[in-house]
Amino acid sequence: MRQEVGNKAGASNSSVRAALRGIGRVAIWVLVGLLLVRGVVSAASTAPPQPAAPGPVAVRDEQASESFAVRFARAYLADPSAQALAPFLAEGARVGSGRPPQGGASPVAQAEVSGTEELGDGTAVLTVACELRDARTLYLAVPITRSRAGEVAALGAPSIVAAPGLAGAGSDQPQPLAGPDAGSIQALVAKFLPEYLAAGEASDLSYLVAPGAAIQPLAGALQFVSVSGVTQLGSGEGPRRSILAAVRVSDPQTGAAYPLVYRLDVVKGARWYVRAIQGASA
Numbered sequence: 001m002r003q004e005v006g007n008k009a010g011a012s013n014s015s016v017r018a019a020l021r022g023i024g025r026v027a028i029w030v031l032v033g034l035l036l037v038r039g040v041v042s043a044a045s046t047a048p049p050q051p052a053a054p055g056p057v058a059v060r061d062e063q064a065s066e067s068f069a070v071r072f073a074r075a076y077l078a079d080p081s082a083q084a085l086a087p088f089l090a091e092g093a094r095v096g097s098g099r100p101p102q103g104g105a106s107p108v109a110q111a112e113v114s115g116t117e118e119l120g121d122g123t124a125v126l127t128v129a130c131e132l133r134d135a136r137t138l139y140l141a142v143p144i145t146r147s148r149a150g151e152v153a154a155l156g157a158p159s160i161v162a163a164p165g166l167a168g169a170g171s172d173q174p175q176p177l178a179g180p181d182a183g184s185i186q187a188l189v190a191k192f193l194p195e196y197l198a199a200g201e202a203s204d205l206s207y208l209v210a211p212g213a214a215i216q217p218l219a220g221a222l223q224f225v226s227v228s229g230v231t232q233l234g235s236g237e238g239p240r241r242s243i244l245a246a247v248r249v250s251d252p253q254t255g256a257a258y259p260l261v262y263r264l265d266v267v268k269g270a271r272w273y274v275r276a277i278q279g280a281s282a
Contacts, residue, residue: 159262229246
């Protein structure tokens with residue numbers, strides 16, 4: 001009897017120990033699982049945020065800017081009057097009034113954006129290549145501003161350039177020409193712009209262009225009429241300045257007259273030279 005009881009007690013103890021071993025293994029695996037989960041959560045919380053991929057908003061902004069620049073360029077070449085251009089202009093922007101082409105039809109066969117220059121603070125310059133119905137191509141540098149709501153407007157008159165390039169005044173406000181060199185700078189502008197419009201080769205401008213710079217002229221695509229104003233960006237009197245020249249040109253093919261604004265970078269050496277016009281320099 002005692003031996004039977006002892007055998008039962010031993011079997012019971014063995015079962016208990018086996019059960020405890022099983023419970024211990026389960027507890028260890030549960031603990032390991034908890035540690036793994038905690039590690040994953042901790043890594044996720046401390047990992048640096050990944051930069052967001054460019055979204056459709058940026059694409060829409062770019063498309064809206066390009067679409068606006070093309071519409072403005074077409075409208076400008078078809079009718080450069082202040083009344084016709086008013087719906088395109090930003091608040092406070094002004095353009096001189098021009099004369100539309102004879103016959104009333106738009107001279108533009110097709111147009112597309114060929115270059116973009118971001119100036120910061122929501123402003124940019126988009127150069128629009130306009131293929132005219134008479135087989136010529138004019139490049140209009142259109143200064144624009146974008147609002148946070150995605151609206152686009154023109155900051156003023158465009159420039160007609162020989163190739164895509166920088167235009168517009170950026171965030172600086174035009175100021176009167178400063179200092180004793182004002183007359184010399186104005187005289188340089190008055191000499192340079194007619195030559196820029198009429199010359200056929202960059203070498204034709206060498207006397208007026210800074211040493212080492214080259215500017216491609218328009219080769220008679222438009223005719224110079226007059227300079228209506230010369231201002232500078234900022235109020236400095238230094239040997240390097242950015243000049244805004246408001247001019248009036250005419251198209252000998254269509255009879256149209258256009259008000260334009262050119263930005264000239266000028267530098268003083270032995271005398272004043274033009275270093276760049278609308279970024280169209282090499």
